[in-house]
Amino acid sequence: MSNLEGIARHFNLPHAEFDPAWDSIMLAKGTRERLLAQSLLSFTVRQKLPFEAAPMHGLILLTGAPGTGKTTLARGLANQVAKHLKGTKCKYVEVDPHALMSSAHGRSQQAVAKLFEHTIPEMAMDGAAIVLLDEVETLAVSRHQLSLDANPIDVHRATDAALAGLDRLTREHRNVLLIATTNFPKALDSAVLSRADHIEEIGLPNLLARREIIADTLKAIGKVWTKVSDLEAQADRLAKVADGLDGRRIRKEIFSAIGSDIETAKDPNRLTVTQIEAAFKHSLKLQKEMAA
Ligand SMILES: Nc1ncnc2c1ncn2[C@@H]1O[C@H](COP(=O)(O)OP(=O)(O)OP(=O)(O)O)[C@@H](O)[C@H]1O
Ligand SMILES: [Mg+2]
Numbered sequence: 001m002s003n004l005e006g007i008a009r010h011f012n013l014p015h016a017e018f019d020p021a022w023d024s025i026m027l028a029k030g031t032r033e034r035l036l037a038q039s040l041l042s043f044t045v046r047q048k049l050p051f052e053a054a055p056m057h058g059l060i061l062l063t064g065a066p067g068t069g070k071t072t073l074a075r076g077l078a079n080q081v082a083k084h085l086k087g088t089k090c091k092y093v094e095v096d097p098h099a100l101m102s103s104a105h106g107r108s109q110q111a112v113a114k115l116f117e118h119t120i121p122e123m124a125m126d127g128a129a130i131v132l133l134d135e136v137e138t139l140a141v142s143r144h145q146l147s148l149d150a151n152p153i154d155v156h157r158a159t160d161a162a163l164a165g166l167d168r169l170t171r172e173h174r175n176v177l178l179i180a181t182t183n184f185p186k187a188l189d190s191a192v193l194s195r196a197d198h199i200e201e202i203g204l205p206n207l208l209a210r211r212e213i214i215a216d217t218l219k220a221i222g223k224v225w226t227k228v229s230d231l232e233a234q235a236d237r238l239a240k241v242a243d244g245l246d247g248r249r250i251r252k253e254i255f256s257a258i259g260s261d262i263e264t265a266k267d268p269n270r271l272t273v274t275q276i277e278a279a280f281k282h283s284l285k286l287q288k289e290m291a292a
Contacts, residue, residue, distance in 0.1 A: 006100035006115045010123060013082030013090040013130065022076030024216070025069035026209035026247065031200065035060070035073075038198040039081045042177045043088075043128060057170035057195040059178045061136075063185045064202035067248030070181040071134050073202065077179060078130040089127025093120060097138035101158055108158035112139070116165025121173050128175045136180035140166075140189040163191050170195065205247050211239035213247050214276075217254045227269040234273045241280045244287065253279040 004010075022032075042058040060077075062070040082090040100111050123129045133139065139162045141155060169176060180196075182188050193199070205213060215235040222229030242250050257264075257271060257279040264270045
């Protein structure tokens with residue numbers, strides 16, 4: 001068994017690769033600041049008080065529909081927190097819950113325990129560690145909802161191990177901040193929800209955010225195909241049409257619009273507002289049909 005089983009990657013923060021992550025996700029006013037402040041609490045207030053007086057677990061949970069920017073934002077947040085912790089060595093650790101839970105025959109339980117009790121604390125030994133638990137429901141499936149018939153007993157055990165491990169890690173290592181994301185807060189064990197110091201619901205982008213996402217995407221395309229920059233002036237109109245789409249979908253549909261016909265695909269400078277509008281409308285229609 002590798003020493004780093006269940007870890008997708010790890011490196012020191014701040015990391016230049018994560019700089020764009022923080023700015024590229026457009027959010028309602030105040031969200032970014034709130035997230036950063038709540039995360040910093042973990043290293044300031046939490047470290048100075050005993051757990052009994054300050055039952056802070058150093059767990060920030062980002063919930064929301066697929067494609068709303070949770071994973072990207074979590075990475076950006078980790079990077080920003082590290083920038084504010086000047087003078088503290090800060091390690092970034094990205095957990096791969098799928099790899100952990102797919103271990104065969106009772107191994108998941110051992111692997112999860114080892115991750116929380118040895119691997120992560122070791123990473124935080126000479127400073128702080130910021131850990132991304134992406135799609136955390138994979139790791140801590142609600143025991144309440146698991147049927148013993150349908151699910152192998154190993155999943156129950158691994159969930160128990162994850163919760164026990166999380167509990168010990170967060171009590172004993174007050175220099176570890178966990179940033180978790182989930183699309184399915186309902187599938188998440190309530191013990192995890194209750195341990196979160198802060199839960200931020202990342203909703204679908206509002207009008208202003210949609211406008212910014214559209215302008216940002218057009219600007220990026222305009223760097224190569226300069227005529228596309230002219231469409232930025234129509235971002236308001238497009239943002240209204242995109243109501244109901246998530247940020248990932250909005251960006252994707254602008255590219256999809258470039259593929260509306262062969263001429264535009266060959267020369268994106270030909271892209272029109274009408275093509276983008278049609279792509280947004282098509283996507284919304286599809287979304288509606290799939291939900292029906
Ligand atoms: N609010 C937003 N502002 C700007 N871009 C966004 C926004 N939301 C999503 N995106 C775009 O969608 C991409 C994918 O986002 P990300 O993978 O972080 O979403 P997610 O919420 O983690 O999705 P999933 O739940 O499917 O894992 C981002 O890199 C970004 O380009
Ligand atoms: Mg994600």
